[in-house]
Amino acid sequence: MTDLAQFDGQQLAGITCARCGRHLGAWARRHGGPVRDERGQEYQLWRCLEPCVRR
Numbered sequence: 001m002t003d004l005a006q007f008d009g010q011q012l013a014g015i016t017c018a019r020c021g022r023h024l025g026a027w028a029r030r031h032g033g034p035v036r037d038e039r040g041q042e043y044q045l046w047r048c049l050e051p052c053v054r055r
């Protein structure tokens, strides 16, 4: 199971990439399936359409 603690709020909201943290805009793909936190809140993580840039 995905550990949501490793993601910040913007990543959980799909604003930034779940892997590199880059701002996604219109260019993104799903990062795996939906994940849930301990309260049952469901999130869809997104990541860069192109290979991520390691910072």
Ligand SMILES: [Zn+2]
Pocket (backbone or CB within 6 Å): 017, 018, 019, 020, 021, 022, 047, 048, 051, 052, 053
């Ligand atoms: Zn990325």
